[in-house]
Amino acid sequence: MAVPPTSPGELLQLLPEAVVQTDALWTITYLNPAWHKLTGHSVDEALGRSLLDFVHPDDTGTLRAGMPVFRLRLATSDYRWMRLHMQPKTDAADRVISRQGVLIEITEITEQVLIEVRQRFLRLLETIDGVVWEAELGVGNTFLSPQVERLFGYTVEEWRSDPGFWRHHVHPDDLPAALVIDDAAYHATHSYAYEMSYRLIAKSGKVVWVRDLCRVDVDKGRPNRMIGLMIDVTQQKNTELELLQSDNRYALATRGSNDGIWDWNLQTDVLHVSQRFNEIIGLDDGGHLHDGGWNFLQQLIDPDDHERVQAAYRRHLSGNRPNFSVDFRARHGSGRSVWLNWRGVAQFEDGVAVRMAGSLSDLAERGSSYDALTNLPGRPLFRDRLEHAIALHQDRASRGGEPRTAGDNTMFAVLLLDLDRFKAVNDTLGHHVGDQLLQQVARRLESCVRAIDLVARMSGDEFNVLLESVDHADATDRAHQIAAALAAPYRIGPHTVTCGASIGVVSSRAGFATTDDYLRAADAAMYQAKSQALGVCVFSGSEGKKKGSRFI
Incomplete structure (x- = not known):
């Protein structure tokens, strides 16, 4: 007589090992009779309850994290070490819909060894300044280290009770970008490490900046699993933002200047x-x-x-x-x-x-430092350059006593020029001719000096020249050459204009201490040259000792 084939369900009923099946949230949906024999709990009593209700409270986190070894409470209220490797079943979207595995009591490993391993694991977690976590699609966090309460205020139970807890507490402004990264990890085809930064709303309402160091673990035949470490970087992020704001303000100010x-x-x-x-x-x-x-x-x-x-x-x-x-x-x-x-x-x-x-x-x-008409430096630039020349000369004197004339490249001279009859040119020929005259005077002055010298327009028809690395005699000679060059006629359109200059000269031999002292001395010498029609007048320290030369 033929024996009818045994169905898979009947085979499970006959197995000596306890077969356990749960849904995605660990609710028990199937147990074979071996469950009762192993644990003492009746099958009917256990169906519909969470498997985690039978697991030692200290081991629920490790079981959810995928560690197959844990302590299970028997009907006698004693705990025994068990091994249960749960295989997940997923839907078309790779979401976990159920888990099943075989529950075996461990006899070959002593309880003391397992306790030591577990204690080492817990001590390691305590040394990490961050939240160690693990998550699966459709399940949420399967493991969280206790630091989650210290950093964010939520208990492990509060966080894990809602599969969407993390997504519900990421700052709304950061959520779209975080979800793109998160979804890519859940649907990845290979394992890889990644990192993201975002703000998380703590239980107190405080916003916490989080740096999340993650890894997606892809195993064929099972849903993707993410493992990561959340670190509070609020202080660092605030410092970065303050620096960025400071840099932006400084950049704006410099662009404005x-x-x-x-x-x-x-x-x-x-x-x-x-x-x-x-x-x-x-x-x-x-x-x-x-x-x-x-x-x-x-x-x-x-x-x-x-x-x-x-x-x-x-x-x-x-x-x-x-x-x-x-x-x-x-x-x-x-x-x-x-x-x-x-x-x-x-x-x-x-x-x-x-x-x-x-x-x-x-x-x-800089309008105040540069003359747009003649393209010469203006008064501020000239004063600054003269100040440097004075400082160099004084430094030399302080190091070597009284400056020597020969070989002393810090000696200098200041020339102040005022054009003669310029007002008459403006009054008779017009200001446009006067402007062109000033431009030609500027070009002649530049042609009369060396590259190291400086020609500046101070105001109106008044010009200054700074001669550097020059002694008193050479400065006087250069002033005469300038006066001769400026006295030559100018051709401006249909007009021929003659307009010489009165020049006052003061050299560093005078030993003045300030820029104003030199400019006042040059001005006094220029006034003497103009009032006496001398052409060039050299300042020598007292009004009665000025020497002049007339240029015809």
Whole structure:
């Protein structure tokens, strides 16, 4: 007589091992009779209850996290170590719909060994300053370390009771981007590590910045599992935001001032410059980092101004000035020469300058420092340049006693020029002719001086010249040459104009202490030259000892 085949359900009933099946939320949906034999609990009593109700409270987290070894409560209220490796079953969307496995009492491993392993695991978690977590699609967090309550205020039970808890507590502004990353991990086809930052709403309502270091674990035949570490980075993030806001405010202010910004590490000689810095010098495609700071600057600065620029910031580095500011000529990327102002301040550590930072300005864009009509520097630039010349000369005198005439390259002279009969030109021929006359005078003055000298328009028909590295006699000779050049007729349109100049000269031999002292002396000498029709008058220290020369 043929024996009818046994169905799978009948086979499960006959197995000596306990077969356990739960839904996605760990509710028991099937048990075979071996369950009662192993645990003492009746099958009917257990069906519909959570499997976690029978697990030791200290082991529920490890079971949810996928660790198959745990303690299970018997009907006698005793606990026995069991092994239960649950295999998940998923739907078309890879969401867990059920789990099943075989429950076996462990006899080959002693309870003491398992306790020690568990204690080591718990101690390890306590040393981590963050929340260790594990999650599965459709289930939510299957494991959370106890630090979740300290960092966010929620208990482990509160967090795990809702599969969508994490998504419900991510800041709304950060949720869309976080969900894109999260969903990609749940549906990944291979394992990989990833990281994301977001804000989480703590139980107190406080917003906590979280850095989440994650890994997606992809195993064939089971849903993707994520493991991660949530770290509170609120303090760090707030500091970053404050710095960003500060940088944005500073960037806005510097854009408003139209200056270029630079930062020079004196220990590494690395110079960092802003985009506006590059624009000012005509290097729009230039880089922002230069390994040799001074070598880069030397290529920009007119060779005749190198020494003066270096002297300006070295006086600051030596402690003689609270900051530095120096004007110089630079070669623009287009090939033309431009006047720039370079200023800054140093940072000192243990008396040693380690860093300098400041700004760079195009003086042609500063209306008060540059004369638009003649394209010459104005009064502020001239005063600044004269101040540097005075400081260099005084430094030389303080180091070597009374300055020597021969070989003393810090000697200088100041010339103040006032055009003769300029008002008559304006009154008879018009201001447009007078403007063109001033432009031609400016070009003649530039042609009469060297590259290291400075010609400036102070106001109206008044000009100043600063002669550097020149002794008293040479300065006087140069003044005569200028007077002769300016006395030659000018051709302006249909007009021929004759307009000489009265020139006052004062050299560094006078030993004045301030810029105003030199300008007053030059003005007094110029007034003497004009009132007595001398052409050139050299200041010698007393009104009765001025010497003049008449140019016809």
